Amino acid sequence: MYPAPFLYHRPSGLHQALELLSRHKTDGVILAGGQSLVPRMNLRQETPKNVVDLNRIADLSTLAVVDDVLEIGAMVRHQSLCWDAEVSGLSLPSGFAQLLGRMAGAIGNLPIRLRGTIGGSLANASPKAQWALLSLLLDADIVIENAGGARCERYAEFLNRDGRTTLKPGDMITRVKIKVPSAHWRYGFAQLAPQQNRPTSAFALAAVTLQDACVRDCRIAVGACTPVPCRLQALEDWLSGRPASVDGGNDLADVAKAAVRQQAFDLEPYLEHLAAVAITRAVAQALGH
Amino acid sequence: MEDTELHTVSFKLNGHVQVLQVAPRRSLTHVLDQECGMKSARVGCGQGDCGSCTVSVDGVPIRGCLLFAVQADGADIRTAEALADPAMLAAIRKAFKKHRAIQCGYCTPGFMILAEYILRNALPLDQAVQTLSANLCRCTGYSPIVSAVTELLALRAENGCGP
Amino acid sequence: MIGRSVDRLEDDDLLRANTRFVGSLAFEDMLHMHVVRSPYAHARLKTVIVDKAAMAPGVIAVWVGNDIRDLSPIGFRRVPDRDLLQYRQRLMALEELRYVGEPVAIVLATDPYLAEDAGRLVAIDAEILPPVLDCEPRPDSRSEPLLRGRNEIARIEKGYGDIEAAFAAADHKISISCQIARQTAVPLETRGAIAVPHAHAAGFDLYGAAKVPHANRQELAKILSLDIDSVVLREGHAGGGFGVRGELYPEDVLVAFAALRLGRPVKWIEDRSEHFLAINHSRDQMIHLDAAVSEGGVIAGLHARLATDQGAYLRTHEIKVSDLSCAFLPGPYRIPAYRATATVHLTNKTPCGTYRAPGRFEATFAMERMIDAIAAALALDPVEVRRRNLISAAEMPFERKIEATGKRVVYDSGDYRQTLETAIEAFDLPELRRAAEERRREGECVGIGVAMFVEKTDTALHETVRLELASDGKIEIVTGTSSLGQGMETALTQIAADGLGLPMDAFRLVRGQTDRIAQSGGTFASRTTLMAGSAIHEASRIFRQKLIEVSAALYGVTTGEVTVHGEGCCIDGRSLNLLQLRAALDTAAPDTQLVAEADFSSGAMACPYGVHIAQVKVDPDDLSVMVEKYHIAYEIGRAVNPDLVRAQLLGGAVQGIGGALMEEISFSADGQPLTISFAHYVTPRTVDVPAFDILVLEDWPSPTNPLGLKGAGEGGINAAGAAVAAAVEDAFGATIAPRRLPITPKSLFDLLARTDSAHTRASWPARQGSATEWDSHFRNAADDTSSFCRGINPAR
Known part of the structure; x- marks a missing residue:
């Protein structure tokens, strides 16, 4: 289990990195945290001739709020978002900051989180990636650069329904931009795995605002059990306007299941059940049950 | 392609500076074990699942099997043989x-x-x-x-x- | 020293990484071997094209099966039937590829990375055949059996008593079908071997040995046509064994072959994905039980039918695991009439061998599930049904009237009822049950499961040890048994220190070096402390006598004036430590060897036994199972080091919880293994571990050996599958009966869904039907559920 030989490049700046990627369009890969890429290289499922290591590009590791938009550099490690010290200076609404920490903390395990990056995760587009779920729900913009320039894509457009991204050879995700939600939003996140600390079977993320004890705005997404994370429009519609005390029991679960079914992923009954459980938990949490 | 390209890597290992010539594909675990004689550097799975290779890099636990030694250039590495304290x-x-x-x-x-x-x-x-x-x-x-x-x-x- | 929980002698080196794991060993001029493996589950091998690989940088040699045609396959350690020899695995495939991972070629190169590079250049030309993936190929499947007609290669029959009469007279016939998935041990260190050829003669040293170095030496010498003394096995540290490590595998022979042929040291280190393909798998049994039961729940007769998916070949353990399942299935119960039939089937999967409590983990699971099924069917307390069937103390030693791998099954000693009552009281089973019931009433899904078991400590082979005063004044304890992490250095040194009346630091244990001792049975079936310990006990008696005689002669006193004392001897009032004695001997009588050798053998196996009580909580929504508490009462005869016994029980139980809830090796429809990493083969982690309460009992010393010992290695895992399954059943108020391991959330979901939708039976009619008939039952009925229904509420 040894990787095939490759040439190693360690650019110190973004420009140099993009140049390298442009030069090695057909046989180059980006090495970010390496927690997914290196296992694949070790198994020779991936045998790049050129590896461009982004770990020395300081610009890619910044975390900032600019004009009410949270900008997360592609090389920000998952664990950074769990650490108060790194997040508290951003003056994010506390519910939102907590959500970031909870979702980051649900990734893999500590050594993996300390190394793995948000940009790498988004580029991999694994259906089990927590950041994909968050990016979809909060309409994140993905900033993609290459030697020719930069572009910005809404996450829903960035990821196709078949699980492929719009990334082309030479492209690099450099930042994720999330409009900081108002402090009114409340969140719920549930992740299910056969055992704790195991690959996720299903997860769901819900965000709501309330008015007069009723649901006003509502966004719900489910993933891991589906080929790509998806918003559940039917469930969002159903929930909007209902009292926040809405029975978190059978009704919600049934509607959740129906909403999942409507996405036509043709899930086996067990996964459909898990998806419903995750959604129900996430919604109940967001509603403060 | 052969490992013709070697990189000079220097890192601090348990407080002592090491300077090595490594091919990019050698993992940190491999180099710590085979080149530096650190018997605590062990591969258990090569996939980051088991953690037998965990070493401290710049003060945090890292999977040594998922880090190429060349990436550790300039790092402060500690193994179980000699923790910082x-x-x-x-x-x-x-x-x-x-x-x-x-x-x-x-x-x-x-x-x-x-x-x-x-x-x-x-x-x-x-x-x-x-x-x-x-x-x-x-x-x-x-x-x-x-x-x-x-x-x-x-x-x-x-x-x-x-x- | 016996009976004290002293610190482990092994730990200081392990904590300082002052270790000799084979991966970190290196020799001058060493080459590295890479094994090219079959990517197909079943194929006719036409040619293996190695030209490109042979030309690759760093490559010294590439060999395929044809190059070593004359080397015989690895033999069995015991030949139960010469007919079975035809199913042995060749070192490398010749005409047929029978499982994904079967060795096809080896590459020898100057560097392990280069060896793997070249391995990728080996091309396999083969005609793909449909694989056989079930014990009985289904009539509708396209599979072509490995063997003409059917893939059943062996049938084991055991039994005693009048089974027909028992069923004819029974009030009830109760039947269940159980299944235990394919699992394996996955020690944290993968396998590895380094063969170092001898400089001036044919022969080699093999590093990385474990478990059975002497047996492997013999087999290696035989296959490679060498004198047995020219093959030396060397054990360093081993990162876990559990039955799978240390068997002789093709790679061990191949490194030796390559080293001899090339005259250079050759190293091979298995990687983890190879490990999942190459190391012995285990379990993978279906067990169908029919019991003839009285109104009061007493079993009059038990009929067991087992089918084992053995994988592609028979390895060193041939069909032993199935034999053990049949022999130990009746467990601690009397069962006046018993019949067992096991069939062993070849399939296109990795071959199976032994894994901690081989055959017994499976058998206990099935037997204990049967006891619980009887209790459910007759509305009796499961503990009471156990009480009514236990063998009594008055019946000890209990002759089972069947054999296990050619040895009579005799339970040596014990009072099963007493141990059960002790466990019930010590762990307060009534309170555990009451609390669980209360929590169930409050809507939680919590249950308690009880399981009993009888283990076997193997005594089939004899064991030789030697004590020897070394030049540095230490007494060397030389044994061919093996250290796999269990703490045997500590335990055996305690026995020697106890026997000689000297402190533990007077000794140094030498293990696993075949040139240091002529014989050893090895380390398996929990035998090491019992067998090597008994031999050490005897050797230390002899050594003590010799020490006194030699000292007396040296100082011209009578033996009566010498006592073994302090750090050595006390001679006529004068204290002398061993180093001083050695120095005095070197001066006065340099040729004097202070050596004592002893050999221990025992006609009868020792049978430790015990009770497991598990408490589980099932999440009613996602159906994940958490073991909250785990209790073990274990009768070990005499505990040399009680802490080490507890450590074995605890570690074994957690491994067993993995087997009960998580671990399963699975294959795609075309025979591709789906579990080749820890990400897919899920084992317990810290968060999965329950609170433990372990009671080590020493009420019934074994009469089979002078110290009264019974083994410690397998009592922790043996009943874990049974206890956890019973607890899950209880958590659902006995509305389901999980009879397939592992009990994953998905399997529970399916089980509950089936309970919801279908007609089900509390028990089946006993059937004497054909194999096909009951086999079709297996398919439908592992996980059969009883007649109550309970929905799952996804929203709770």
């Missing part, structure tokens, strides 16, 4: 021994690295247990390892800082 190392060894946290010993260095991180950051017990869940052990049934770390955390709390 000798008193803490001695305390960890003592607690592991006392609580029967070792059987075959293959996973032990990786767990010692995690234990050191837990102690240095004084993690609460539930987080400590979660953190220890990063690594696999197939002999002890874990609860002796948890007992050892629990005692170390209690000692640390008693003494204010560092056991």
Whole structure:
């Protein structure tokens, strides 16, 4: 289990990195945290001739709020978002900051989180990636650069329904931009795995605002059990306007299941059940049950 | 393609500077073991799942099998042979021994690295247990390892800082 | 020293990484071997094209099966039937590829990375055949059996008593079908071997040995046509064994072959994905039980039918695991009439061998599930049904009237009822049950499961040890048994220190070096402390006598004036430590060897036994199972080091919880293994571990050996599957009966869904039907559910 030989490049700046990627369009890969890429290289499922290591590009590791938009550099490690010290200076609404920490903390395990990056995760587009779920729900913009320039894509457009991204050879995700939600939003996140600390079977993320004890705005997404994370429009519609005390029991679960079914992923009954459980938990949490 | 391209890498290993010529594809674990003689650097799975290869890189536990040695250029690396704080190392060894946290010993260095991180950051017990869940052990049934770390955390709390 | 929980002698080295794991060993001029493996589950091998690989950088040699045609396959350690020899695995495939991972070629190169590079250049030309993936190929499947007609290669029959009469007279016939998935041990260190050829003669040293170095030496010498003394096995540290490590595998022979042929040291280190393909798998049994039961729940007769999916070949353990399942299935119960039939089937999967409590983990699971099924069917307390069927103390030693791998099954000693009552009281079973019931009333899904078991400590082979005063004044304890992490150095040194009346630091244990001792049975079936310990006990008696005689002669006193004392001897009032004695001997009588050798053998196996009580909590929504508490009462005769016994029980139980809830090796429809990493083969982690309460009992010393010992290695895992399954059943108020391991959330979901939708039976009619008939039952009925229904509420 040894990787095939490759040439190693360690650019110190973004420009140099993009140049390298442009030069090695057909046989180059980006090495970010390496927690997914290196296992694949070790198994020779991936045998790049050129590896461009982004770990020395300081610009890619910044975390900032600019004009009410949270900008997360592609090389920000998952664990950074769990650490108060790194997040508290951003003056994010506390519910939102907590959500970031909870979702980051649900990734893999500590050594993996300390190394793995948000940009790498988004580029991999694994259906089990927590950041994909968050990016979809909060309409994140993905900033993609290459030697020719930069572009910005809404996450829903960035990821196709078949699980492929719009990334082309030479492209690099450099930042994720999330409009900081108002402090009114409340969140719920549930992740299910056969055992704790195991690959996720299903997860769901819900965000709501309330008015007069009723649901006003509502966004719900489910993933891991589906080929790509998806918003559940039917469930969002159903929930909007209902009292926040809405029975978190059978009704919600049934509607959740129906909403999942409507996405036509043709899930086996067990996964459909898990998806419903995750959604129900996430919604109940967001509603403060 | 052969490994014709070698890179000069220099890092601090257990407080001593090492300068090595490495091919890019050599993992940090491989180099620590084969070139630097660190017998605690061990591969268990090569996939980041088991944690037998865990070493401390710039003060945090990292999977050595998922880091190319060339990436460690300039890093401060600690292995279970010589953790940064000798008193803490001695305390960890003592607690592991006392609580029967070792059987075959293959996973032990990786767990010692995690234990050191837990102690240095004084993690609460539930987080400590979660953190220890990063690594696999197939002999002890874990609860002796948890007992050892629990005692170390209690000692640390008693003494204010560092056991 | 016996009976004290002293610190482990092994730990200081392990904590300082002052270790000799084979991966970190290196020799001058060493080459590295890479094994090219079959990517197909079943194929006719036409050619293996190695030209490109042979030309690759760093490559010294590439060999395929044809190059070593004359080397015989690895033999069995015991030949139960010469007919079975035809199913042995060749070192490398010749005409047929029978499982994904079967060795096809080896590459020898100057560097392990280069060896793997070249391995990728080996091309396999083969005609793909449909694989056989079930014990009985289904009539509708396209599979072509490995063997003409059917893939059943062996049938084991055991039994005693009048089974027909028992069923004819029974009030009830109760039947269940159980299944235990394919699992393996996955020690944290993968396998590895380094063969170092001898400089001036044919022969080699093999590093990385474990478990059975002497047996492997013999087999290696035989296959490679060498004198047995020219093959030396060397054990360093081993990162876990559990039955799978240390068997002789093709790679061990191949490194030796390559080293001899090339005259250079050759190293091979298995990687983890190879490990999942190459190391012995285990379990993978279906067990169908029919019991003839009285109104009061007493079993009059038991009919067991087992089918084992053995994988592609028979390895060193041939069909032993199935044999053990049949022999130990009746467990601690009397069962006046018993019949067992096991069939062993070849399939296109990795071959199976032994894994901690081989055959017994499976058998206990099935037997204990049967006891619980009887209790459910007759509305009796499961503990009471156990009480009514236990063998009594008055019946000890209990002759089972069947054999296990050619040895009579005799339970040596014990009072099963007493141990059960002790466990019930010590762990307060009534309170555990009451609390669980209360929590169930409050809507939680919590249950308690009880399981009993009888283990076997193997005594089939004899064991030789030697004590020897070394030049540095230490007494060397030389044994061919093996250290796999269990703490045997500590335990055996305690026995020697106890026997000689000297402190533990007077000794140094030498293990696993075949040139240091002529014989050893090895380390398996929990035998090491019992067998090597008994031999050490005897050797230390002889050594003590010799020590006194030699000292007396040296100082011209009578033996009566010498006592073994302090750090050595006391001679006529004068204390002398061993180093001083050695120095005095070197001066006065340099040729004097202070050596004592003893050999221990025992006609009868020792049978430790015990009770497991598990408490589980099932999440009613996602159906994940958490073991909250785990209790073990274990009768070990005499515990040399009680802490080490507890450590074995705890570690074994957690491994067993993995087997009960998580671990399963699975294959795609075309025979591709789906579980080749820890990400897919899920084992317990820290968060999965329950609180433990372990009671080590020493009420019934074994009469089979002078110290009264019974083994410690397998009592922790043996009943874990049974206890956890019973607890899950209880958590659902006995509305489901999980009879397939592992009990994953998905399997529970399916089980509950079936309970919801279908007609089900509390028990089946006993059937004496054909194999096909009951086999079709297996398929439908592992996980059969009883007649109550309970929905799952996804929203709770």
